[in-house]
Amino acid sequence: MDPDLIGAMLQLGLPLALLFGAYVFGNISENAHYRRLRRRERASRNFPAVTFKSIPPAWNVVNAELVTGNVVISIDHFKRFLAGLRGIFGGRLKSYESLLDRGRREAIMRVKEEARRRGAHAVINIRLESARIASSRRKGKGTTGVEVLAFGTALKLAK
Amino acid sequence: MILSNTESVPGKTITEFFGVVTGSTVRAKHIGRDFMAGLKNLIGGELKGYTELLGEARRQALDRMVQEAQSVGANAVVNIRFSTSSVAQGAAELFAYGTAVRVD
Amino acid sequence: MEFRGRLPEEGINVSRTHPLREALHLSAGLFLVGAVIVMLGAVLVDRIVPHIPTHWETTLFGSYGSSVAADAENGEEDAVLRASLQALVARLASHWPETPYRFRVIIVDQPEPNALAFPGGLIGVTSGLLEKVESENELAFVLGHELGHFHNRDHLRSLGRGLVLSLVLASATEGSTGNLVSLAPALAERSFARDQEREADRFGLELVYREYGHVAAAGDFFTRIHLPGTALERELVGYLSTHPVSSERIGALRVLGREQGWPDSGELRPFSR
Numbered sequence A: 001m002d003p004d005l006i007g008a009m010l011q012l013g014l015p016l017a018l019l020f021g022a023y024v025f026g027n028i029s030e031n032a033h034y035r036r037l038r039r040r041e042r043a044s045r046n047f048p049a050v051t052f053k054s055i056p057p058a059w060n061v062v063n064a065e066l067v068t069g070n071v072v073i074s075i076d077h078f079k080r081f082l083a084g085l086r087g088i089f090g091g092r093l094k095s096y097e098s099l100l101d102r103g104r105r106e107a108i109m110r111v112k113e114e115a116r117r118r119g120a121h122a123v124i125n126i127r128l129e130s131a132r133i134a135s136s137r138r139k140g141k142g143t144t145g146v147e148v149l150a151f152g153t154a155l156k157l158a159k
Numbered sequence B: 001m002i003l004s005n006t007e008s009v010p011g012k013t014i015t016e017f018f019g020v021v022t023g024s025t026v027r028a029k030h031i032g033r034d035f036m037a038g039l040k041n042l043i044g045g046e047l048k049g050y051t052e053l054l055g056e057a058r059r060q061a062l063d064r065m066v067q068e069a070q071s072v073g074a075n076a077v078v079n080i081r082f083s084t085s086s087v088a089q090g091a092a093e094l095f096a097y098g099t100a101v102r103v104d
Numbered sequence C: 001m002e003f004r005g006r007l008p009e010e011g012i013n014v015s016r017t018h019p020l021r022e023a024l025h026l027s028a029g030l031f032l033v034g035a036v037i038v039m040l041g042a043v044l045v046d047r048i049v050p051h052i053p054t055h056w057e058t059t060l061f062g063s064y065g066s067s068v069a070a071d072a073e074n075g076e077e078d079a080v081l082r083a084s085l086q087a088l089v090a091r092l093a094s095h096w097p098e099t100p101y102r103f104r105v106i107i108v109d110q111p112e113p114n115a116l117a118f119p120g121g122l123i124g125v126t127s128g129l130l131e132k133v134e135s136e137n138e139l140a141f142v143l144g145h146e147l148g149h150f151h152n153r154d155h156l157r158s159l160g161r162g163l164v165l166s167l168v169l170a171s172a173t174e175g176s177t178g179n180l181v182s183l184a185p186a187l188a189e190r191s192f193a194r195d196q197e198r199e200a201d202r203f204g205l206e207l208v209y210r211e212y213g214h215v216a217a218a219g220d221f222f223t224r225i226h227l228p229g230t231a232l233e234r235e236l237v238g239y240l241s242t243h244p245v246s247s248e249r250i251g252a253l254r255v256l257g258r259e260q261g262w263p264d265s266g267e268l269r270p271f272s273r
Helices: A003-043 A077-089 A094-117 B037-043 B048-071 C019-051 C054-061 C066-072 C079-093 C127-132 C136-151 C154-173 C178-190 C194-212 C220-224 C231-240 C246-260
Strands: A061-074 A122-134 A143-157 B014-028 B076-088 B091-103 C104-108 C115-118 C122-126
Touching: A003 A077, A003 A094, A003 B037, A061 A094, A061 B048, A077 A094, A077 B037, A077 C019, A094 A122, A094 A143, A094 C019, A122 B076, A143 B037, A143 B048, A143 B076, B014 B048, B014 B076, B048 B076, B048 B091, C019 C154, C079 C104, C079 C136, C079 C194, C104 C127, C115 C136, C122 C127, C122 C136, C136 C154, C136 C194, C136 C220, C154 C194, C194 C246
Parallel strands: C104 C122
Antiparallel strands: A061 A143, A122 A143, B014 B091, B076 B091, C115 C122
């Protein structure tokens, strides 16, 4: 074996350790987020948030206003590396699926929470938008994170 | 000023409508200062600094849209939509638009 | 229109494949593809290099090391020694009549015994090596070995291989492991593969035979050089250094001499310092 190959392999050790650490702690962080999400979703499942505009006839609308919720989430270093590998071979980018799933659910959760804070009882016409936040250090090529925006109209009902 | 993303304000009737009003801010989307983004990029998770930054920028865009609506004499903006578009190398526009109306 | 607060099932939008397994598959695939390209690249380089005209090499690298040589040539005390080294190289090179190179020898002031070939025809010999040499025959073999590297165009081969390696690494990692990529060509340039060393040994031994009529003591230099430490440490150092391990090398030289029918004994010419 060439000495230069050995040197190259030794140089691979640090990035590999970083990847492994990112995998472990990234998983912990993601699972914790999912637990928080599920808890909040369960707690607010009786707070209606819908995408249509129709207002049930039984509802007596006292007030209506726009509410928004947004979140910027980053994926961990390991998942980003996985996506890079995928970029060579093509195929489904499974590592980003959880990022977007978390982002959407978090944004909708924040809309509900904001609506509740303003004394509303339901949100209608929810829309979602996502945008990529790129890295400035890599001149816009990397993905620092994804922003998900959710917005709708919060209704205060007369009981 | 009443804001809604539905076509009419629930519970009210539109008496006059004035046309499209918009509000926008252009932000450098690639943000240099890190707000803990370096660590978060390693293990993942919310970039709270960025979230607040973009939230603030969007509030500004909404405020500008409201200003436009006030200037035409409206008291509500309906059918509000948001848009983010890349306008230059490293900059994006945060854009809010809707229809200015008068409701009773 | 009645509202029922129900939550959808968990995990539908997220694939339940284990990311570690996927990473392993993709990395293995990538490594395989990269290794194949590097190996094919090495074969390609070996095919192409003999066809590269030597005057390209001398033009490209001719000035390389001439500043080093100029500095070394300024020392007056070494002038006589250097002249005799130069004469020895000239005698050895005369047995390689088609040589396009104009060889130049310089003495590098270092205690470790070493001999280096620089692209373009420059040979460097350390003062530490000259102190350990006992006969002209041994020194002739060391110099002949370096001439062998020039004969086989080993510098170009290493350059080519380093290029292929860094290209593959750069495209695979999209430049994200920057320092690794920049290191590879430098490493590749500094060391020759073991088979290249063996071929240089062959060439050097043949030159010695042509010059002296026998190959006695050609490998003696290496029996005298003791690398420090235990046998394992020596093995390791030899593995990682620019030349193969001494004991292997001496054995190979003996076998080669016997195969070619070159006499193993004869008069040794002394080397005067």
